[in-house]
Each structure stands twice: as C-alpha cells, then as structure tokens.
Amino acid sequence: MAIDLLYNVLIFLGAAVLIVPLIKRLGLGEVLGYLVAGVVIGPSALGLVPDAEAVLQFSQVGIVFLLFVIGLELKPARLKLMRKAVFGFGSLQVALTTVLLGGLALAAGLSPAAALVVGFSLGLCSTPLVLQLLGERGELGARHGRYAFALLLFQDLAAIPVLAAMPLLAGQGWLAEGWGPLLREALVAVGAFVGLIVGGRYLLRPLFRYAAATRSREVFAGTALLVVIGAALVMALAGLSMALGAFIAGVLLADSEYRHSIEADIEPFRGLLLGLFFMAVGMTAQIGLLAETPGTILGLTAALLAAKWLAMMAAARAYGTGWRVALNLGALLSQGGEFGFVLLTAAGAAALLDAKLVGLLVLVVSLSMAATPVLFLLHARLVRPLFKAGKRRRDFDRLPETAPQIIIAGFGRFGQIMGRALQGLKIPYTVLDINADHVEFVRRYGNEVYFGDASRLDLLQAAGADRARVLVVAVGDIDASMRIVHRVRRRFPHLRLYARARNRYHAQLLMRAGVTHLIRELLPASLELTREVLVGLGIPREQAQHTVDTFRPHDEQALRRQLEAFGNEKQQLQTLQDAARELEALYEEDEEIVTRIQPPR
Template structure:
C-alpha cells in the first residue's frame, strides 16, 4: 500500500468513527454501536471504502492484540487471589451452565460432541471489551452490577488459555488437518511454551525494563512494551496459536511488574481509541454475503445464544441478590459472544477441529450478538428498567424507626458517613435516613443503623419524631433536593435547627437566603486545609499560616454574607468581591509587618522548628 493510500484509509477510519460515534452517543445508543456501524459502513460489505480483505483482517488482529494486552495487564496475581472466590463461584457458574446448555442444544442438531464442546465453551464467553466499555460509560464498575460482572469476565479471560490448549486434543476425531502433527504433541507444546515464556520473561524483564527506564526516555519505554507484545505474539504464532494469545500473555507477565503502572499510564491515552479500532474491525468483518445465504439459521442461532446466556445470567443475578431493577441490565450486558470467540474459532479451523465454513458462520453469529447488545441495553433503559423500578418503589415501604435521637442525619454518602462516625465516637447515635436501598444494604454490612425513607414521599419527619430532635443535618449532594428539603422542614418544624451541606458558593448563597444559619460548603474548608499544608512544606511559619488562613476564611464569609444580601444586584456583587480582596491583602501585609518586627526575618524563609 502506498503512503497516500494509507493516509486515506486512516482518514476514513477516523472520519467514520467521529461522525457515527458522535451521532449514536447523542441518540443515547452508546459508542460501541457507533463503532460497529462505522466498520460496517466503510467495510467491503458496506460502501467499500476499505475493500482489501487482507488489510481488514490484519487490522482486526492488531486491534485484538492491543486489547488483550490491556486486559492481561489488569490481571495482577495478587488481585486475582483476593477475588478468587467471586471469580470461581460467579464465573464458574456462568461459564459452566452456559457451556452445558449451548453444547446440549448443538448436540440436539446431530453435531458431534467434540464440536459441541468447542462451540459451547467459545460461545459461553462474553465480550470483555464491550461489557467494560458500557460499564465505564455508565460508572457501574463499583455498583453491584460491576462487582458481580467483573469476576465473571475475569474467569472467562482466564479460561481462554485452557480452551486453546484443549482444542488440539478435540481435533483428532474431526476434520483431518492438512498437517500430520499429532494434536497431543501440539497441545503439550503450547502448554510447555506458555509456561517457559512466562518464567523466562518474568525474571528477565525486570532487568531490561530497569535499564530502559534509566534512559528517562518515555517513548523508548513504550516502544519496549510494544516490542514485548509483538515478540511474544510472534512466538505463539510460530507455535500454531493466535497472535492475540501472545499479547494477552505479555500483559499477564507485566501485571505484577513494578513498571506496570508506568505502562498503564503510557498506554491509557490510546485505550479508548484502540477499543474503538477493535469494534470498527468487527463491523468491517461483518460478512453480509454469508448472512444473506443462510439468514434464518444464523439469526435464529444468534437469538438462541442471547436467550440462553441471558437466562443463565438472570439466575446468577438472583443468586447474588442483585436488585430486581438491575437484573435485566446485568443479564443483557454479558449475554453476547466475545472477542475471544473470534480467536478460538479461527484457531479451531486452522487446527482442523472445525470446518472453515462452520467457523465463519459462528464468527458471524458472535458478531450479530455483539451488535444486538447495545440495542438490548437501550431497550432496558427505556422500557424494562423503568417498569421494574416503578414497581419496586411502589412496593418499598419506609423502614420502621425503632429508636429516638437528638440528631437526624439525612443522607449517608461520603459526607454523611464522616459526620455519623464523629457522632458515634462521642456517644451519639443519630437517626440516619437514606433513600438508596442498595446503599443501605452496603452500609448495614458494616454495622451502621440506617433506615430507608424518602423525605418527599413518606411522612419521614413525623416518623422520626423531628419535633423532639435538636437538629437535622442535610448531606445530600443534589442542590435542588436540599433546597426542597429545607422548605419542607421549615414549613413543618420552623424551630428545628437545620445544618446543611452546600455544593458550591451559589448553593450556599441560596441556603443562607432561605434562612439556613449553618451552611458548610463542599470544598471550601478542605481547600483551606490543603493550602495550609502546602505553605507549611514551603517553609512558612505556623503562626503566619494560621493568621493567613483565619483572615482568608473570615473575609470570605463576610463577602459571602454581603453577596447574600445583594444576590440580585450584579454590580454590587462585583464590588463586594473586589473590596474583600483588597481587605484580605491589607490584612496579610499587616501580618508580615508584625512578624518581621518580632522575628526580624521573612516568615517565608524561616521554616517551622520541629518539636
């Protein structure tokens, strides 16, 4: 390919991705579906902008290699050890039951058990790339869906190498390979080579990376990582396996290295683009000719796989006690076939375990399931989850409050938990009200007595005996909800002291204007403390730092209260801000003069003497 043609192809890739992914994202369909359609549009079965099948396959292989290296890099051995039970239980259940059901369905069609085992194992795998992309876009990794699904994906990733080693053993009674190599020898060679490469690389790489890191050239460090990926991939390819397996092993080898985080930071900026490149490659390899030749069989098989895996995952969601409203999304997220299936089916075809035509059809089926997943997620968002959540909320009653307290704490997130712990240490057990059932379950595991209640739907204030309380503390992170709660409390219990959290300065002005006397801004005091620590390390004296911080806080509060009084007059607000800044500077100048007269030195040049 000439240079002009290469640049033109790159322009086509980037242009189609930017346009289609942006459109699909704005429509709420997610970026993954946009990448897939971009690949379909520019590929040989679309507009034909990229019509060289060989280049398309190489591009797809490169995308998978880089993707699997990143996945392998995440599999730190110590992390896997800590998660061994969820990985084994959740992943083993999903993988085992899916393989049995899919394999049994294939055998009912009169296909041999060897092919059924290979196909069942490959189709039981989910797309790590697609699932994690959607999970990251929705910030679900730390939610119950992510905490349950991630171990499943890890188990599947760990199972790929054993499946690859198993395929040569099952190929003996299948289609005769063109080569006369004994499948047992091939399988043992693969296992032995994998172990040997791991041991040699594990002990040698640290010295190599240390030498390269000493050059302090980041680009050479990144180049070494790419060299390792391509080198191990080439070795595994020479042994008869896929290039992708070598990339995966490279990631696993480096997962426990002291240079792991440096590698992640170097590669991280390209991660999203590489994942997009992989999905474009999947779309480009969508063989519409094969689909049109056997439409009914292929589409039926794709829906059948989705149904079987969705059912298995829904049972797992029930067993792990996921919330009813989250079970459909969890089931859809991991129901598709995965990128590892492409590797497995291609290897099975080259080793003689599968007919090439059957392998191509299975790859097409997996591609269809991957394309259906974003649509199922959108369907869940717009139709299924709202109905589940509405039914759950209708059936959810407020918890019965079984004790009284002088303090009512509304919200038990990051702010509420700190306040709750401080009260507990001082012998005060507040009544904690939270409206997120999942969050309540999590904090109850650690012994915190938290009650479910929606301040705006239930008669919570009456139930907690708010009239007898000394104060109510509002720690919600939503300004509109906090303001609405203040109005509700003031109307029902005008004498009850309200202490409220403000998201920012404007929200604080709103709360003071509503006659809330005690307001704490989210980041104000933490920023002041951080500034004091910085000044301390720069050598300023403690007395100077304290005087400066106190003056700053005092002036800022005065300015804030003047802004409350003049909140509707823009010119007056600007005047208040400028006047407060001048006062602060004058105060700090006086502090410097006072300290110089006492110490005869600039406080910025006199470090604090340790005790």
C-alpha cells in the same frame, strides 16, 4: 504503499467522524457507532477497505492496550480479593453456558467434540465491548461491573487451554506424536507466564525510573508503549493471549509512582485502537449471508442472546447475587465475543467444523455484539426503573447553565474554607463533590454544591469548564486528584489549575503533571504551630516568624531538587539529607537567629 496506507487511514477516520457521532446522538453509544461504520466501509457494503481480516488482526492491539489500562487500575491486593469471583463465579457461568449451548448444538446434529467447541466458543463474551459500555456509563466500579470484569478475566484465561487443545479434540496427530508436544507447549506457556511476572516485578520500575530521569515526555511515552507491546509479544510467542500479557504488566505497575503518567500517555492509543477493533468487527460481518437466509441468521442470533441471558441469570443467582445484579449481568453479557472468532476459525482449520457453519456462526456472534449496546440501553431505560430492592443509585445533579469563573472539585474541609471566602467576596463558583451524603450535609448550610465526579469530562463541560478561568482540585484522594489533573490538562488546557497536595509525594506528582499553583495542606498549619511553639519557649514573635519564613523557601527548593530525582528513592533520600544539613548551615549563618533564638536558662 504509503498512499494506500494513507487512503485507508482517511477512510477509517472519515467513517468514524461521520457515523459514530450520529449513532451517539441517537443514544446508542460509541460501540454500535463503530460497528455500523465498519459495516458501511467493509466488503459487505461499500467495499472501501477490502482486506477486513488484516485490519482485524492488527486491531487486536486495541484490546491489548485496553487490558493494560485496566491492569493499571487494579492493584495486586485488589486482584487477590477478586480471586473468588474470578474462579468461582467465572467457572460457574462458563460451565452452565457451555453445557446449555453445547447441548443445543448436539441436538442440532453436531458431533460431541464439535458441539463442545461451539458451546464454549459461543459462551465467551466480548471483553472490549462490555468494558467500553461500562466505562461509558461509569459503572466499572459498580457491583455488576466488578462481577462482569471478573467473569471476562476468567473467560480470557479459560480460552487459552481450549485453543491449545483444539488439535486433540480434532484427533489430529497427537496419538502418533504422543503427549510430548502438548506438554512442551504447556511448559513454555507456564514459563512465559512466570517469567513475565518475575521479570516485570524487578525490571519495570528501574526502566521507568531511567525514562523519567531523561525528563522527556516522548521517551517516557515510548517506554510505556515498549512495555505494553513487549509484554503482549512475550505471551503471544508462548501461545498465550496478548491481552493477558498486557494485563499482567498493568497490574505490576498499578502500585508504581508512575501509574498516572503511564495511563495519561497510553490513553490516546487505547481509544483509537479500540475504535479500530470495533470497526474491523463490523467489516468482517458477512452481511451477504444475512440477505440469503435472514430468518435463520436472526433466529440463531436471538436464540444465542436468550440462551446466554438465561445461563447468566442462573449462574448469578446460584452464586448468590441479587436480582438487580443478575439482571444487569444478563443484559450486559449475553453476546458472543472476539475469542469466539478465534476459536471458531481454529475449529474450522482443524476440520472440526464445516467452513460454511463457521461463517454462519461468526456472523451470529457479530450480530449479537451489535445488538448488545441497544439491548443494554433498553434495559437501563425500561428495566432498571422497576428495581425495588436496594438503594437506588443517585443520578448526578443537573448543573446550572451559567458558567462561573471558578470550579472547585471536592468540598471537604479544605474546599469549604475557600468557598466561604469566595462567598464573602461575592465571587460565583461551582462545586463538584463525589460524596452524595457529604453534598446533602453541606447543602443544609446554604452552600451551592453539586453531586458529580469531577474526573468526568462531560460533567466538567456541563459545569462550564470550557468557559471558566480556574479549577481548584481540592479532593483528598491522591488517585482521584491526579485523574482530574491529567484529564483537565488534555481537554481544557486554558484552565488555570490550583491544587491541594496531601503530602510531598502528591506535590511531586502534581508538579510533574505541570501544576505550578499548589499548597501542601499540612505545611502552613505545621509552620504556624512551629512559630507558636517557639514563642512558647520565650522567643519574640517576630523572631519566631523570621525562623519560619526562612524555612519555607528552603523547603520549596528542596522539594524541587527531589522532583529532579523522582522515582530514584536512594537519590531522593540523599537530597533530603543534604537539605537538612543546608538548613542547619543556613540558620547558623543567620546571625539574627543565632543571637536571638536561644532556649531560656
């Protein structure tokens, strides 16, 4: 058993290492590479891993981790703002697509119930495929990326009641048993949904606080895995989507102080399992059917892509988006999805659809998923340059091939001061700043600044991070700062990190991430002003400086003690109160301060 498992792992890793980089080098993206790798090692080609269905079932965990990470990025307040797009745009698109595809299925001779199931099943899109494509191009935050995510979220929600109603559509036993079983299933589902939200709201933070208190990275990572898999299992046992459970858990932790640490620990599992999912999809494709009737299969695939593109364009324009967003959505969301596999298989088991028809439609969905990366790439290269309306998104700057010793991420007021000093010393450095307008303004004064997102590893690589000695994280946004730190420590561990901390909380996050060289931006200025205030009270300057010099190490020590109680608000407050009393005692013991620092009479 162990040898068979290791053999399968070796096959998957070997296929991924050999095929995925080759497909990426052709400019076709990782997703298509994993799909091709799955086809090659699957039963339809070399047959190196024969049990494709078992692999597909296990690899669904990759979608679970993907939705959890997305939930971490989506704070509840932002999710509330998206509700109109989720339910308004989502329901409009699903309704139009189901009617169009269901009408075509009805015209092909299917019964009304079967046509409805086929129309809805084929109308669903692939959540991991679309989000992976958007992530590769850094477009999750773009307008079409937000609409795509809202639509995918609604589709995942809408698929659940349809799956539950499959026996009813097939007319199997519900008349004899009454509505009782169906109502019981609905109540269990609602109870699980509410229980997960309420329980997660009150239990997740104490759980992670306990894990953080152990100061063991393995325990913390294990806790994160426990939460993801546990939330997914609760929903699965209630007959709902595992991915939905993981997404809810992620949203509940999005405002947590542990968010960045959790994301850093989960990210490796998400990437590996998502790659496995796409390989499993490739393995399940029945390529033999394509060889038997290539014209029928390819014609149906083209018809599905064209019909969904048309329905998406109509829904997007009816909802009020511009042509540019509508075209982007049409190119991105014209494929079938993994929930289509589930619904079509369930329809076959319920005798709504013929087994041969189910196999044919599953292959069509698989081919549509494989075609999407290519179509989206062609759209990006050929159609997007023709867009006239709206301001074109600026491409990141080309970075110089010479690798400086220092890279500065963020060139606002903080980074500019350091840059001016380095420039005066004739020490070369490269600056990356995400604000395009800011970059243009700073360049007018002769500074070498490049437009780019320092959290993107490919841009850091291009900036020479693999050969540089120092990275200064001077960005003002705490979330962006921590993203850069976590990714750089994993990918470029040799880089010495120096960071700007906005406040004590940010400083604690940086210290937890292993950053030892950091400056709290307000501390030096506050202490300098404190010194001047004391001088203004008539205290000699050297004595005022002595007071400030006494405060600084004491405050650093208090910060480290707070770090030990990170996540425990009550204990942190107690630490601050103890530190205040200690400082008073410290000043009282310092005879020089006591005798010299007295307010004038």
